[in-house]
Structures are given as C-alpha cells and as structure tokens.
Amino acid sequence: MASETVLIQQSQPSSLDSGVFTWDIATDQFFADSAFARVFGLDPVDTMAGLPMERYLNRVHPEDKARVAKAVHDAVVSGHPCQQNYRVESGNDFYTEIMSFGRCFRNTDGTPAQYAGIVFPVVPVVQESVTLQDLCGQAHRAALKSGRLDIARTLRDVLEDLSDEPAPALRQHHPH
The missing domain is CATH 3.30.450.20 (PAS domain)
Structure with a gap:
C-alpha cells in the first residue's frame, strides 16, 4: 500500500x-x-x-x-x-x-x-512533509514508552496496514 x-x-x-x-x-x-x-x-x-x-x-x-x-x-x-x-x-x-x-x-x-x-x-513546528507511517511509528513508540500496550498493539496493526513489511514486534520500553 x-x-x-x-x-x-x-x-x-x-x-x-x-x-x-x-x-x-x-x-x-x-x-x-x-x-x-x-x-x-x-x-x-x-x-x-x-x-x-x-x-x-x-x-x-x-x-x-x-x-x-x-x-x-x-x-x-x-x-x-x-x-x-x-x-x-x-x-x-x-x-x-x-x-x-x-x-x-x-x-x-x-x-x-x-x-x-x-x-x-507549544506544539513543535514540523516544516517538512511526513508520512502517515512516520506519525503512526512515533505514536507507537510513545505508547510503548508510556506502557500503553493496548494502544501500541492497535498502532502496530495500523503500521502493518500502511507497510509492505510487518511492524516491529511489540515489546515494552524500559527507560534507562
């Protein structure tokens, strides 16, 4: 797609x-x-x-x-x-x-x-075009970081729909 x-x-x-x-x-x-x-x-x-x-x-x-x-x-x-x-x-x-x-x-x-x-x-200003896939990827990483695995799973599914390749495996982010 x-x-x-x-x-x-x-x-x-x-x-x-x-x-x-x-x-x-x-x-x-x-x-x-x-x-x-x-x-x-x-x-x-x-x-x-x-x-x-x-x-x-x-x-x-x-x-x-x-x-x-x-x-x-x-x-x-x-x-x-x-x-x-x-x-x-x-x-x-x-x-x-x-x-x-x-x-x-x-x-x-x-x-x-x-x-x-x-x-x-303040919402950061982004002056270049970004893909929907990039935005969903950012949201996916934020959901993982915050421990919202339910949202991360949904976003992973969206990423798979937007890509020809499977999305990264779902794992919880552990800050250092």
Whole structure:
C-alpha cells in the first residue's frame, strides 16, 4: 500500500489548553487553575489551594530550570514582563514545552507583591512533509514508552496496514 503524505503546519497555542497562575511573593503561595495543573502534572485541587513556588520549579526540565528561575527573578526585580519557552514534566516522565507570559506587580511602596501570568502548551513546528507511517511509528513508540500496550498493539496493526513489511514486534520500553 502506498504511504500517504501528511503536511504538518505550524500550530498556535490553544486557548483551551492555556492555564493561568498567580504567585503571592510574600507568602510564597503559587495558585493555578486546572489547565495549568494538567500541563504541570499536578493535582488541580492542590494548585487551586496554593503550593510553594518550589513545587512548580521542580516540574521544570533540569536543563531549563536555572534559566527559568533567573528569568522570573529578573522579572520580579525589574518589574518588566517575562516571556519564555521551557519544558515541564506533565507526568509519566513526559515533558511538554510551554510558552509562559508573566509579570510582577508591586504594592504602593514598590515592593514586589504578585507575579501573575499565563502558560500555553507549544506544539513543535514540523516544516517538512511526513508520512502517515512516520506519525503512526512515533505514536507507537510513545505508547510503548508510556506502557500503553493496548494502544501500541492497535498502532502496530495500523503500521502493518500502511507497510509492505510487518511492524516491529511489540515489546515494552524500559527507560534507562
């Protein structure tokens, strides 16, 4: 069977996936809505009740953490808006790239009081054509990695339908 080609176009962040947050700097309580909690892999009840800022920073990818902390610090000190992209652990060792917009607000004596903003999950931009078989292969590997063998089996069957050759044997992925 001939392989179909699918064009992937740039995706804009979806407002349905956006999450809002506010950080009370004096009490170190960081409040966020359920969309934000989903992106960060946290319990929405906890995020709506407030958690220390450190709980959120612990969800930031280790390679991005220092840069994110410095950018937020600089925004608090300067009062300038902060916009950045970084990766957060959204659960099961999967990282989601997000775009974050935030700003620190000061009380009447100029002391930083609240830092508020919004985050959007970012879908990677693929500028070349990819085949349906490639996309199903990526989904198959992700299903194996996440332990979803039922989905992996279905995707393996789809891959066999798209290919003249049998799909790879089904085995569970064990991260190192």
